[in-house]
Amino acid sequence: MTTPPPAVSGVAVPPGGPIRVAVVGLGWAGREIWLPRLAAHPAFEVTALVDPQPAVREAARDTHAVPFAYADVDDLPAGAADLVVVAVPNHLHAAVAARLLRRGVPVFLEKPVCLSSAEAALLADAERAGGAVLLAGSAARWRADVRALADAAAELGPIRHVDVAWVRARGVPDAGGWFTRRDLSGGGALVDLGWHLLDTVLPLLGPATRITHAVGSVSADFVNDTAAHAVWRDPAGSAAAAGALRGDGSVGGSRGDVEDTARGFLLTADGASVAVHACWASHEALDRTTITVQGAAGTATLRCTFGFSPNREPTPVLTRTRDGETVALPLPAEPIGTEYDRQLDALPGLLAAPASRGAAVAEAHRTIDIIERIYRTARPTEPEREHALAGQRDR
Structure with missing residues (x-):
């Protein structure tokens, strides 16, 4: 009897061998x-790393025994990888992914997939021109508790309203680095946490649901408060990376010019509404994520914590309320970060599926359109994104 290949989460090595990444x-x-998970997953083989900082890429190369490392994506040889995972700073997402797609290289792109509708169009054009597929990182929808919420919501009849919030007690990321600079990040909590929230809510409303109105407000009470910074990340390292990307090596003294809190309100063509609250820092004791779906036949609420923060709700709780009675629904236990493993489990199938072509760009275009509309009502001026597209249209 032939011994089956090893598997993670029940996913075997693809028939042609591991996917070179x-x-x-x-x-x-x-x-x-991404790198530790890819290195441990039997469906993938990490063949190359790309980063502008020599010390960073060589340390990662040694840790995970990766054969090749390069300073720029253009140095990556043709045929060196079957898939490229792009996890560069936000303002480079679309530009780097488009360069690879035009070369015919499939790309898995971290969120946010794009920072403007113009960047979404750039990616769509690059995907068509190169004939390679773009796949998108979207962790929240792969969580077991979010899937259970979706199942519960399907039994509530027509959805009337969804209230979704990710509120951190303290969690401003990488202060002094690119995360808190609008020209490098595209925005603050709305782009960062809000992308996950919209990626969770929009499938609940249905793929064909049209958002007719989107308004919102933003504030920045904590973004430059050192006591509100995320303690589980490496601000110094990320600030150094931002300096390297600017080409001047500078890291100190910069103040954030993005929001730490955003609130949005959406209306659909079917008359449903959505309230979105994304918050990097607050006066709360714990970081929490709450999603409440109100339907004609009842309400379902998930209380948990997205992401990796150690200051979290101890256990996800899903409840359903009907006719004045609230009951707890069962949820499977899973380690923090399992949603990222599930994405990798699904990647080989998505990479091979013809239906994947164009799907990620269409979803990203829908999401960024909502974010742009909220920013237009919340900011005196729109963020400028043309610098990220400069020189890319003709590549």
């Missing part, structure tokens, strides 16, 4: 989330 960008997400 290059990781571009070794900041916190690339270094701490």
